[in-house]
Amino acid sequence: NAGVTQTPKFRVLKTGQSMTLLCAQDMNHEYMYWYRQDPGMGLRLIHYSVGEGTTAKGEVPDGYNVSRLKKQNFLLGLESAAPSQTSVYFCASRQSSYEQYFGPGTRLTVT
Amino acid sequence: AQKITQTQPGMFVQEKEAVTLDCTYDTSDPSYGLFWYKQPSSGEMIFLIYQGSYDQQNATEGRYSLNFQKARKSANLVISASQLGDSAMYFCAMRERALGKLIFGQGTELSVKP
Numbered sequence: 391n392a393g394v395t396q397t398p399k400f401r402v403l404k405t406g407q408s409m410t411l412l413c414a415q416d417m418n419h420e421y422m423y424w425y426r427q428d429p430g431m432g433l434r435l436i437h438y439s440v441g442e443g444t445t446a447k448g449e450v451p452d453g454y455n456v457s458r459l460k461k462q463n464f465l466l467g468l469e470s471a472a473p474s475q476t477s478v479y480f481c482a483s484r485q486s487s488y489e490q491y492f493g494p495g496t497r498l499t500v501t
Numbered sequence: 502a503q504k505i506t507q508t509q510p511g512m513f514v515q516e517k518e519a520v521t522l523d524c525t526y527d528t529s530d531p532s533y534g535l536f537w538y539k540q541p542s543s544g545e546m547i548f549l550i551y552q553g554s555y556d557q558q559n560a561t562e563g564r565y566s567l568n569f570q571k572a573r574k575s576a577n578l579v580i581s582a583s584q585l586g587d588s589a590m591y592f593c594a595m596r597e598r599a600l601g602k603l604i605f606g607q608g609t610e611l612s613v614k615p
Contacts, residue, residue, distance in 0.1 A: 432605025
């Protein structure tokens with residue numbers, strides 16, 4: 391039981407490049423979330439999903455797209471990376487219990 | 502709109518002493534949940550404690566307790582008998598009821614001195 395895993399752990403992109411961050415959970419959770427964490431700030435919600443095939447915008451969705459084709463996976467895409475997207479990205483999942491389980495994070499730098 | 506405020510950017514505490522980290526919240530929803538997470542320098546988010554808005558008693562988990570004052574809209578974290586390993590960032594968060602989204606405060610960096 392690995393919990394929530396994120397791939398990759400680190401990435402450096404040039405402005406304008408694209409990439410996809412993968413979040414996977416093996417707990418059969420319905421709800422999944424993508425957050426970003428910037429220095430001096432708490433986590434902010436980018437997008438979330440309440441079940442397979444569904445996605446919705448969070449607090450800071452601009453510049454990101456997501457997909458939830460399989461229940462266990464939640465993908466976060468950056469179509470054209472910008473320096474403002476330099477951040478640490480966290481994925482989380484939840485079932486009916488109150489606790490959100492977080493992945494280890496992905497540190498992304500856009501130059 | 503829901504909001505979480507942590508007014509202490511940094512705190513120091515002597516090893517073995519107790520420390521209180523402040524958190525105030527704002528919501529018009531009668532049903533909500535309050536969380537504390539610990540983020541060590543390694544970066545992972547570690548769940549510490551949870552308090553539901555209808556819970557009658559303050560939550561406790563080992564050395565962690567949550568001082569929940571509903572009328573004041575505060576949910577302070579108390580760490581008893583601080584240890585060096587408690588040095589970390591601590592985030593207070595509130596759960597949006599229906600979809601479970603978390604709203605985070607800006608965090609408090611706790612440093613435990615030997």
